[in-house]
Amino acid sequence: MQTGIFRSTRRSTNRRYRRHGLMAGLAAVLALSVTACSSTGAQAEPESQPTETENATEAAPQPAVGLPDTPAGLQAQWVLTVINAETPVATDGFTDTFADVILSELPAEQLAEVLEQVRSERPWTPINVNAAGTQGIFTLQSGTGELVDLQLSVDEAGMINGIFFGPGTPVRTPAASWDEVETGVASLPDGSGLAVYRVADGTAILDVDADTAKPVGSIFKLYVLVAVSDAVTAGTLSWGAKLTVTDDLRSLPSGELQDAPAGTSVTVREAAQKMIAISDNTATDLLMNAVGRPAVEQALSDAGHADPDRNTPFLSTRELFQLGWGVEESVRGQWEEADDDGRRALLQTLPDGVLDIPAAAVTTPVWQQDLDWFATAEDLMRAHLALQDRAATDAGEPLRDILGANNGLNLEIGGDWSYIGFKGGSAPGVMAGSWYLERSDGERFVVVQQGASASPEEVADPMAFFGPAQDAIALLASEGRD
Known part of the structure; x- marks a missing residue:
């Protein structure tokens, strides 16, 4: 999360946010954590709701x-x-x-x-x-x-x-061409990008600001899944191995396991399913603890990330909550300025035990201070393909079910699409979604949409933000029918 990392030639869309009587009352008391928002591609490590709402x-x-x-x-x-x-x-x-x-x-x-x-x-x-x-x-x-x-x-x-x-998000008119999809991306805040890749030849059907590394929120969990799969392949872990919830590993929503009593056990496969399908943060940290931080950092390279050092030391979700919203601003400044060794030393100072971070505190963007996980659209495309390669092995057999449990846009499987794998992510000021799609005619695609803003309300509505990605997927489906 570095200030100024994003570049764009598009003009920012400035919107005025005003409180409507009904909406203001609802926002004031119902801004409770909504688990992952993963049905719209807004899965994330810390899920927070905007404290300001537009006129209804x-x-x-x-x-x-x-x-x-x-x-x-x-x-x-x-x-x-x-x-x-x-x-x-x-x-x-x-x-x-x-x-x-x-x-x-x-x-x-x-x-x-x-x-x-x-x-x-x-x-x-x-x-x-x-x-x-x-x-x-x-x-x-x-x-x-x-x-x-x-x-x-x-x-x-x-x-x-x-x-x-x-x-509410008005029912929108879908884009009828790739030019219209690109126009839709241009209407989003600066720093937004969309890439559509055809897997067969690796070409980008559409590439809008897709070569800039952006914060990806919980999409980082793809790399955790790579590390888990590789550990199973190596024989150091099994899908049936038990993981135990403890207060030292307990994170915050999104998810379910943060509410589980200490001592609750889940299998590696169950934790992986929760990590992807509902973006369970505690499940993620259980898996990271099982394989170890070095294994996840190695997974970045093994899955084709072009700049793995950008994400080291690789944060757990708990650590992101602690550094992002549980310490003084001066500590975040230390993190931003520190080198790899300094950051690892800082992580060692974070307290164990139950987190005392109110949900209402998780509202300020911190990605500008390198507190998130970063990747380009092409990095995420490679991560999806790396997982599909592993899914073709005996050790990786559960991966397709895990990745396909929630396709992010409630798309029907069995018509235009025979399979969809999905992972999304969000945090204050961050929204991202990534889809691996297999069309019924055998063609394969990866669609990645990313956005980041210093104003969290600009990327707080997943239904509005992911309109271009939804349109791109619809155009790909239509192409397969022609």
């Missing part, structure tokens, strides 16, 4: 869409029923619906008051869904045309462990 979006009435029969979809339906009810919101059933992580931060009575604010604008109609499995973003439209995005995640028991209402 209004749009012409749109047709209703159905909600998916998934854990997140079922709870979104529960929320929709509550905010469309004729009677005021009561707390009955809250303890059966909301996980303790929510109710411990927001009393049921206060949560009911917020939902009542939303109910006052009823009726609400779902007009767009971007969801997969345990999380999703559901765009709702009121009778007056107001749009609100309900971001929601659930835990393993199906209880809501993350909820956030934000300004």
Whole structure:
């Protein structure tokens, strides 16, 4: 995270953010951690919600869409029923619906008051869904045309462990050409880039500021997965080996394992699945601890990263939280100025035990101080291909299932696409997504979109930010039908 690392010839899109009465109230009390936002490509190490929201979006009435029969979809339906009810919101059933992580931060009575604010604008109609499995973003439209995005995640028991209402994203007109995709990227903040690679010949179908190393958030977990796979191949680790949650390895959301009691065990494969599918930070740190920091640093080189030294020492998610939002600014300054040895020495001073970093503190961008993980689009393309190569081996057999569990855009598998692997990442001021795609005709592609800003609100909306990537994937699908 270095200031001035990004270059672009595009003009910045400056937007004015103003508080709308309803949205301001919701933002003030519902800015609770939403697990990974991975259904839209916004997976990350620290997931935080913006403290400022734009004026609520209004749009012409749109047709209703159905909600998916998934854990997140079922709870979104529960929320929709509550905010469309004729009677005021009561707390009955809250303890059966909301996980303790929510109710411990927001009393049921206060949560009911917020939902009542939303109910006052009823009726609400779902007009767009971007969801997969345990999380999703559901765009709702009121009778007056107001749009609100309900971001929601659930835990393993199906209880809501993350909820956030934000300004809605209008249903957008997809790009009809690569020129229009490039125009879409140009409308994003400076520092945004998009690359589309055809794997067969390695050519870039589209390359917009893709050769600059940018912060990637939780996409770094691809390199952890490379290290894990290589350890299994070497016989020093197995997919069935047990990993144990401890307070010294416990990180912060996104994820689920941060809430697991000390002593909880998961297998390496279970941890890897959580690390990729829901961007579980604690699962990631368990895996990093199992293989060791040097192995992950070696994975950077082995997976084709052009500048692996840029990411050494390789941070765990816990260390990023501690350095980014748990120390004085002077310590971050020391990190930024230190060489490799100095940074490793600084990591040794970080305390063990339970982290005492409130979620509300994780709002300020720190990537400018080298506190993130950095890669170019081509680096990430090589990482995806390295994992697919390993997936073709006996030791790497689980990798395709792990990488394909959540494709980031809720794309249908079995039509245009026979397989999609995905990893996304986000942090304050950072948004990135990477897709490995196998088309039904056998062609393979990698799509990478990245963005970073000193103003976190500029890259806080994954549904808006990843429009160009979604359009690029749609154009590739259309090409396969011709």
